Amino acid sequence: MPSTESSNTNRQPFLGLPSSQSVSGFPYLRSFLIVIVAILVTSFLSWKHAKTVHKDAPLLTSSYCRSFSGPSFPFVLRSTRVVTDKGTFPASIFVDSAGFISRVVPGLVEDSTWGCLHDVGNLVVMPGLIDPHVHVNEPGTSSEGFNSATLSAAAGGVTVIFDMPLNSHPACTSYEAIAEKLRVANSRQLWVDVGLIGGMIPGNLETLSDQVFRAGVVALKSFTIDSQAYDFPPVSLDEVEQVMLALKNLSIEERMRYMIHAEIAPPGFSPTDYEGSPSSYMAFMRSRPDSFEVNAVQGLIELSRKTNCPVYIVHISSADAAQLVKQAKEEGIPIFAETCTQYLAFAADDIPDGHPEFKCVPPIRPNGNRKRLLNFLLQDNLFDVIASDHAPATPEEKRLQEGDVRKAYAGISGLQYRLPAVWTALKPYGVSFEQLSHLLSSSAAKVFHIDDIKGRIAPGMEADFVIWDPESFFNVSESNCFYRHKTSAFLGKQFYGEVKETFLRGSRIFKSDAERGRLGNVVLHPRGKIIKNRLS
Template identity: 40%
Template sequence: MPVNEMVLRGSQVLTADGLRAASIHVSGGQIGRVRGFDQVPRGANLVEAGDALVFPGLVDTHVHVNEPGRADWEGFASATRAAAAGGVTTLLDMPLNSIPATTSVAALEAKRAAARGRCAVDTGFLGGLVPDNAGEVIPLHSAGVFGFKCFLCPSGVDEFPAVSPADLRQGAPALAALDALLMVHAEWPPVLERHAAASGDRRSYATWLATRPVEAETEAVRFLIDLARGSGLRVHVVHASAVETVELIGAARAAGVRITVETCPHYLGFAAEEIPAGATEYKCAPPIREARQREALWDALARGRLDAVVSDHSPVPPGMKRREEGDFLGAWGGIASLQLRLPAVWTEARARGHAPERLAKWLCEGPARLAGLGGRKGAIAPGSDADLVLWRPEEEFVVDESMLRHRHRLTPWLGRTLAGVVEATYLRGERVYARGAADPPARGRLLTRFDS
């Protein structure tokens, strides 16, 4: 081993054999070997992890970076610094809310230009599927997007309109022929329209919750199951908030339908009954539901019914959250959580008796597999990128604005005590975050689907 190559070793390394003392041998940015703790060649650049847990770098396939065009909401520099501080080494950027939305190759190139040289972690891109861009699907796929995202209901921004069921029926065969992944915001417009005329106190979370019933999710998912069954299309349902959604998908998958599903930390950590009046930082769509749904999602996660837990990081300028008025109906829906996914999920998992190694399937392996990066990301194994996070699961901290790297710090986790402190993050063997140290230069690469 050349003297400038790295060996990182620790007493708790998550390997294919579970947590054990091990040394990770890194060459050319990749893991060459995983060996015994004491098997370190003379002259190696040795990094001691001590008793910190050593995990694969986290993968987050659902992040709204919003640049170019809405860099006052978030941006590549701030989002990826937040990611690195949270142990995330790979993220996929959603095609909205940037201007232009990523619905053409020209827009994709504009986004790559905005990101180039500014990303602290590896960053890939999703294309958008909207009613008028059928001719862009093959070019975007050929340009290396990791999949496509669409909405069945209004997205909230004019430049990313919803697709109709007819649009999807027409477009599904072409997407299936490409073996492209279609990510879908699954809420059924007719159900939403029946519940749109909200009555009640606009400061009450219950008023918002009543406008987005579980039926809106389940009806949309029934349509998507039929679509996937009939066309062979790979469908992924984003941000499931209800266990009924997860069970429908589980039954369909058991019958051979190509459909997967994710949930998010806010659905696993909060409950509608506990949200204070006017606390619009909790608003998202689909909404955070009742405690019984939270516990049912945890049960589904433990039973392997969910493929990933991802952030759906979607910050906006605080004024758009209407916090002063506390107006749940008028506030923008979206939660900032990119930096906090690991401790937020671990805190709740620990409270339910889960061991820390369970998190790797939900936060690392599952998202990497979804992105088609399973051979390169999400595991500590020979041939994988040397993306690593060192963290301390028993150390607790109070979430404070000063520690957050997101562009905007308003988040429902402010003031909460979480367990799981990230000590250091490595990208291809190079440190991109260390607690208490200055940030190094941006080292992230812009990924394409062909990098898998």
């Protein structure tokens, strides 16, 4: 460091001008004048740039949004990276007072006649994420709930979840079950929008009717293997065919999704009766081999071919099963394929013994299988959706203290971390923001028929946004986790892609508090609602 003493006559003044070149005896006058001129020129150019906006926008200067609780309606959200179905580019999104997108203007415009300006700089603005596979488990358990589940969804940039029926009134195709589920959901704080999925169990065919579905259920789900839920028994392939044929007789058949957990085990199979150490993840994985998925997927493809009824296969973990789906899609059979975050982010080879937080069904498989799934995803566009299959449990149910994988509840809490975990897994392969948005939002919106209001940044759509930093590398810890129980395979991991803000219909429902110098995050206004069945 140069000396700061005034007696040091050899010191070079600012801009490197030697003191011998001083003006009128004042050593730094020339430097001072140059700095002043530079500031004036820079200010003038910045002012001119601010006035140079898109040709369709008024040449006015807007006021910046100052409220921490969120922009006032209407407002303009702008970023240098806005993800649309036409590409990613600098854009300004005009949000009206009803929470809808009025227009999307390329370029960084300013318009004081519209409302305040919410400028997020270089952060990525994507459509709010949609997760069609979430186990809220309320009413019926203490493992999660509508408030904590939707709050963690908001913190993860998710603006729509579909609640699966496991452990929570599975026979949701009855008026009584629907009414109870709706009553409980509407009595809770909902931070994001929620769709309800009904359980289809043996002997429940008489409940299938247009009227019941229009009351609130947006899809059906069945298991073809023991779910370990006493009130949700599995269905056989013959029973699956009966459901498909019954759906064909409904006026809403082409718009109803039949979601199936696709594993078929041999006779005598028991989920907790297998060889190996109780703490070994590899022993658990071997107890549910690829053949379970392959047999089920093959059977479902044949039934879909026979009945021409679409089938949605949830959480595909086996690359061999994915290969069958690829062939079926090429044949034109109406198959929708879902995989999950954990199958892309983790590999069984890396899971140490005694860590039941990684247990899920179907299981996480070896790294070679994971790489094949990534290839099907990115090269073949095989998967329609990447979901979380958020399946929470209490620490006691997960057997964390004992490290007992064999007896642990099978499920991973991943709702809040789907975006960063998927982004981190796919980033090395050059995935684009458009591809990511398709897999986490727009494709699910299309599959479940809400793409006229959700899943895209375009005029007329609801103003649902996730604003995130793809370059930010952060630690997942309990301090920024909003699950009811801080139990997850993602805790302690590091990922790229921190969520900064989440908007639902123009209202900010989550904001990271890091930039305010505090620990953790803050949440704002609950604004979620139940998505009514829109099949009529």
